[in-house]
Amino acid sequence: MSLAVGIIGAGVMGAFHARLLREGTGHARLAAVCDTDPQRAAQAAEGARVHSDPLALIADPQVEAVVVASPDATHAPLALACLAAGKPVLLEKPIAATAAEGWRVLEAEAARGRRLVTVGYMRRFDAAYLEMKSVADTGDIGTPVLLHNVHRNPSAPDWFAGPMPITNSFVHEIDVSRWLLGSEMVAARVHAGPGGEPLLIALTTDRGELVSTEVNINARYGYHVHAELVCREGTISMAQPELTAVNSALRHASAYPDNWVPRFAQAYRDQMQAWVRSVSSGIPVGASAWDGYCATAVAEQVAQGLDGCEVQVTLPPIPALYEAAR
Numbered sequence: 030m031s032l033a034v035g036i037i038g039a040g041v042m043g044a045f046h047a048r049l050l051r052e053g054t055g056h057a058r059l060a061a062v063c064d065t066d067p068q069r070a071a072q073a074a075e076g077a078r079v080h081s082d083p084l085a086l087i088a089d090p091q092v093e094a095v096v097v098a099s100p101d102a103t104h105a106p107l108a109l110a111c112l113a114a115g116k117p118v119l120l121e122k123p124i125a126a127t128a129a130e131g132w133r134v135l136e137a138e139a140a141r142g143r144r145l146v147t148v149g150y151m152r153r154f155d156a157a158y159l160e161m162k163s164v165a166d167t168g169d170i171g172t173p174v175l176l177h178n179v180h181r182n183p184s185a186p187d188w189f190a191g192p193m194p195i196t197n198s199f200v201h202e203i204d205v206s207r208w209l210l211g212s213e214m215v216a217a218r219v220h221a222g223p224g225g226e227p228l229l230i231a232l233t234t235d236r237g238e239l240v241s242t243e244v245n246i247n248a249r250y251g252y253h254v255h256a257e258l259v260c261r262e263g264t265i266s267m268a269q270p271e272l273t274a275v276n277s278a279l280r281h282a283s284a285y286p287d288n289w290v291p292r293f294a295q296a297y298r299d300q301m302q303a304w305v306r307s308v309s310s311g312i313p314v315g316a317s318a319w320d321g322y323c324a325t326a327v328a329e330q331v332a333q334g335l336d337g338c339e340v341q342v343t344l345p346p347i348p349a350l351y352e353a354a355r
């Protein structure tokens with residue numbers, strides 16, 4: 030049996046998810062694509078059904094599960110529509126544009142008593158992060174004390190506004206740090222560089238660990254994500270995932286991609302395959318609606334510290350539906 034998946038949004042991420050479903054995902058097929066631009070939808074669909082109304086795609090009887098890759102502000106309403114239709118959804122991050130909306134998604138899922146929402150924090154499927162976590166979890170290099178993150182984009186897209194470096198980009202570090210450390214964030218301090226960027230964000234966890242992140246959305250030279258976990262007896266850091274380096278003209282060089290898709294292509298592939306399997310097995314994978322809520326709620330509170338003051342970060346108690354997955 031192959032799972033019939035509909036995709037909402039045919040921009041960079043939606044088109045890539047469509048390609049994954051057309052070409053590289055076992056036990057799944059691309060059933061439909063929806064975009065406000067019919068040409069873009071048809072291009073990504075390559076013969077699958079095309080919708081211009083996302084609610085029509087969700088209601089389409091030929092669509093069994095949904096990937097949402099439309100703009101951030103649409104995530105919560107579309108997740109709620111998927112929940113109302115009882116259809117599993119792989120929701121691109123962030124879960125919602127605001128924590129309050131994210132909470133509504135979580136509440137609606139909890140009211141159904143069944144996990145249907147997976148939030149697409151794909152770094153949880155990245156080989157380098159997975160290896161960091163498995164080394165840290167052995168305890169061989171001692172207990173974690175500090176996680177250094179670097180998150181650089183070559184340039185901010187023109188739709189980036191207000192605190193989006195935090196609520197759209199830094200949410201990745203919030204999620205992956207919670208996942209790597211198994212800790213919750215309790216305090217934050219934001220330092221802004223000259224003219225407001227880059228940001229240097231220092232978080233403290235409930236175990237006293239420090240999480241430092243450079244969020245640099247105009248780094249110019251390329252897309253670059255790096256992490257180093259410092260433990261009491263050693264460190265583990267990400268080696269650059271390039272396969273080759275070129276020696277030429279007195280230089281040794283390797284390339285940077287210009288966006289996140291090449292860097293995390295395999296993670297997206299593995300996430301899609303794991304999600305498809307989880308829909309048929311009923312065993313959830315990846316970031317839950319609770320994880321999605323936590324990332325957005327922490328980001329929103331961190332953004333309140335843009336004036337440089339320390340912020341105390343709080344989260345509500347975890348609802349019972351998500352407790353088992355912790």
Ligand code: ISE
Nearest residue numbers: 180181182197198199201289
């Ligand atoms: C984008 O939405 C992503 O998810 C990328 O991983 C991140 O680097 C970028 O800053 C976001 O805008």
